[in-house]
Amino acid sequence: xxxxxxxxxxxxxxxxxxxxxxxxxxxxxxxxxxxxxxxxxxxxxxxxxxxxxxxxxxxxxxxxxxxxxxxxxxxxxxxxxxxxxxxxxxxxxxxxxxxxxxxxxxxxxxxxx
Amino acid sequence: xxxxxxxxxxxxxxxxxxxxxxxxxxxxxxxxxxxxxxxxxxxxxxxxxxxxxxxxxxxxxxxxxxxxxxxxxxxxxxxxxxxxxxxxxxxxxxxxxxxxxxxxxxxxxxxxxx
Numbered sequence: 001x002x003x004x005x006x007x008x009x010x011x012x013x014x015x016x017x018x019x020x021x022x023x024x025x026x027x028x029x030x031x032x033x034x035x036x037x038x039x040x041x042x043x044x045x046x047x048x049x050x051x052x053x054x055x056x057x058x059x060x061x062x063x064x065x066x067x068x069x070x071x072x073x074x075x076x077x078x079x080x081x082x083x084x085x086x087x088x089x090x091x092x093x094x095x096x097x098x099x100x101x102x103x104x105x106x107x108x109x110x111x112x113x
Numbered sequence: 114x115x116x117x118x119x120x121x122x123x124x125x126x127x128x129x130x131x132x133x134x135x136x137x138x139x140x141x142x143x144x145x146x147x148x149x150x151x152x153x154x155x156x157x158x159x160x161x162x163x164x165x166x167x168x169x170x171x172x173x174x175x176x177x178x179x180x181x182x183x184x185x186x187x188x189x190x191x192x193x194x195x196x197x198x199x200x201x202x203x204x205x206x207x208x209x210x211x212x213x214x215x216x217x218x219x220x221x222x223x224x225x226x227x
């Protein structure tokens with residue numbers, strides 16, 4: 001069964017600090033892995049999308065890594081800001097001609113002043 | 114225009130009401146999706162439209178009825194809903210329905226069924 005597991009479930013950090021969120025997946029075959037940021041009550045916004053051949057992708061203060069061999073990904077947030085408080089969702093897409101995505105349950109990040 | 118818009122933002126309805134949720138995109142995408150998201154849970158796929166035709170229905174109850182009038186618009190008609198249907202309803206679009214396409218999400222409609 002295709003699964004995406006994220007850790008930690010929730011995280012509190014002080015403003016200005018860095019943090020790393022983890023994602024492990026068992027989706028096979030594998031096409032791409034995405035990290036989304038979702039503010040409470042809003043739709044998810046894409047941060048990064050990586051195919052199996054990519055190891056790292058950055059978007060401003062967000063850097064995602066992917067190890068397709070171990071089926072692990074991480075999202076590193078640098079110099080956190082209060083506006084980074086949100087749920088971060090890891091989403092994996094199979095390489096079928098079919099668009100069902102497998103969503104992780106997300107990590108709820110709270111950046112405290 | 115690189116966004117997906119949804120109306121209304123909030124909707125409160127009784128169990129006997131009929132209402133509709135609307136979604137619009139002008140990115141030329143030919144695949145559009147409805148998701149349901151309960152609090153603190155990931156989105157769950159409901160329907161997929163590809164080239165204005167319903168291609169996936171994830172065993173959604175018939176009280177939810179999707180409609181795709183044209184390539185830019187997607188509606189979700191609601192009738193005789195239950196309180197447990199209260200959730201955030203998200204619309205998304207992608208260039209095509211292939212698994213390597215990025216999906217762009219709208220802001221959602223917060224639905225409350227009384």
